[in-house]
Amino acid sequence: MQALDGIKVLELGQLIAGPFAARTLADFGADVIKIEAEGAGDPLRKWRLLKDGTSVWWEVQSRNKRSLCLDLRSEQGQETVRTLAAEADVVIENFKPGRLEEWGLGWQQLHKINPGLIMLRISGYGQTGPYRDKPGFGVLGEAMGGLRHLTGEPGRVPVRVGVSIGDTLAALHGVMGVLLALRHREVNKGEGQFIDVALYESVFNVMESLLPEYDAFDVVRERAGSALPGIAPSNAYRCADDLYVLIGGNGDSIYKRLMQAIGRDDLASDPDLAHNDGRVERVVEIDAAIESWTIKRSRDEVIQCLDTVNVPVGKIYSVADIAADPQYLAREMIVETATADGSPLKVPGVVPKLSATPGRLSRPAPRLGEHNDEILQHDGWPGIDTAEPTDRNR
Numbered sequence: 001m002q003a004l005d006g007i008k009v010l011e012l013g014q015l016i017a018g019p020f021a022a023r024t025l026a027d028f029g030a031d032v033i034k035i036e037a038e039g040a041g042d043p044l045r046k047w048r049l050l051k052d053g054t055s056v057w058w059e060v061q062s063r064n065k066r067s068l069c070l071d072l073r074s075e076q077g078q079e080t081v082r083t084l085a086a087e088a089d090v091v092i093e094n095f096k097p098g099r100l101e102e103w104g105l106g107w108q109q110l111h112k113i114n115p116g117l118i119m120l121r122i123s124g125y126g127q128t129g130p131y132r133d134k135p136g137f138g139v140l141g142e143a144m145g146g147l148r149h150l151t152g153e154p155g156r157v158p159v160r161v162g163v164s165i166g167d168t169l170a171a172l173h174g175v176m177g178v179l180l181a182l183r184h185r186e187v188n189k190g191e192g193q194f195i196d197v198a199l200y201e202s203v204f205n206v207m208e209s210l211l212p213e214y215d216a217f218d219v220v221r222e223r224a225g226s227a228l229p230g231i232a233p234s235n236a237y238r239c240a241d242d243l244y245v246l247i248g249g250n251g252d253s254i255y256k257r258l259m260q261a262i263g264r265d266d267l268a269s270d271p272d273l274a275h276n277d278g279r280v281e282r283v284v285e286i287d288a289a290i291e292s293w294t295i296k297r298s299r300d301e302v303i304q305c306l307d308t309v310n311v312p313v314g315k316i317y318s319v320a321d322i323a324a325d326p327q328y329l330a331r332e333m334i335v336e337t338a339t340a341d342g343s344p345l346k347v348p349g350v351v352p353k354l355s356a357t358p359g360r361l362s363r364p365a366p367r368l369g370e371h372n373d374e375i376l377q378h379d380g381w382p383g384i385d386t387a388e389p390t391d392r393n394r
Contacts, residue, residue, distance in 0.1 A: 065363075141167075177195035
């Protein structure tokens with residue numbers, strides 16, 4: 001039993017935001033049919049590093065889904081989508097606003113066919129407003145949402161976070177919206193609704209006190225590197241082996257333990273530093289005291305010492321660290337799937353962890369059009385064929 005068993009999801013999007021949302025639902029039991037363009041399929045199949053011609057990212061993003069190839073510009077493809085949408089619980093799309101309406105597959109058209117349908121619409125700027133028709137990718141959402149301005153070292157060019165965080169945040173907000181809409185439908189006589197998620201709004205929603213600080217104090221928060229502005233001490237500190245360690249000593253009692261551990265009882269007992277606001281005023285002094293201690297010790301020695309006094313501390317993980325870490329392994333955050341040729345491949349596990357209805361990796365990412373026959377031979381939504389597919393070609 002999984003939390004979303006019986007929920008039927010039709011995925012019309014491609015690349016990152018829409019497919020990530022669908023994958024998250026699929027991890028918890030939703031039956032996801034992914035529509036792909038005939039020929040090339042989702043462009044993500046060719047993004048980043050390829051194994052046997054297909055991206056290993058694809059194996060993560062499209063696990064637990066079925067693939068159906070359609071030409072959405074054709075009447076036949078559009079009619080197939082309408083047939084599937086008539087029985088779907090959720091449709092997910094991340095096209096430019098208005099594109100589905102051009103194909104007769106917009107919210108009003110599909111809602112008329114299926115009044116209980118829930119439609120998740122993810123776009124750069126949302127379905128309304130003056131920017132509605134502008135093309136928008138995750139990087140632009142990160143910039144407009146305020147994140148890019150804060151990322152990097154002071155006085156230097158704003159940098160990318162390192163992953164497609166804008167798309168991912170939009171996807172997770174979309175999943176939240178789908179679950180809320182499913183709950184509403186359950187208690188309100190089966191009425192569906194659409195969910196309008198904008199990339200920039202999803203980023204802006206996690207920007208903490210950025211806006212009220214500007215409104216109340218006319219303060220524009222700027223890049224601060226590895227520090228956490230206004231919260232002290234919390235930073236990355238260099239160690240004797242030229243590695244860095246992250247220390248979060250910003251809780252009042254934690255700060256005292258940290259200062260005592262590094263031999264700075266004077267700073268531990270200073271009444272002006274008892275609370276965060278006082279420490280922020282002298283953060284340069286505090287950071288210098290911490291690094292003068294860490295620079296004389298290896299990273300592992302620093303971690304071992306601060307672990308013993310319950311001060312939050314950790315190394316900066318590379319993927320090699322992640323793959324070997326006992327915490328990741330103990331919580332099944334590294335699981336194994338298989339590529340087209342049967343080769344094992346490690347991929348991230350499922351989050352969040354549910355005690356009674358946990359998510360799981362039930363099937364590997366589909367080959368292009370792998371489920372065409374299984375789906376198209378039905379007049380409506382097909383049941384899941386659990387037999388091992390015989391055509392392993394992508």
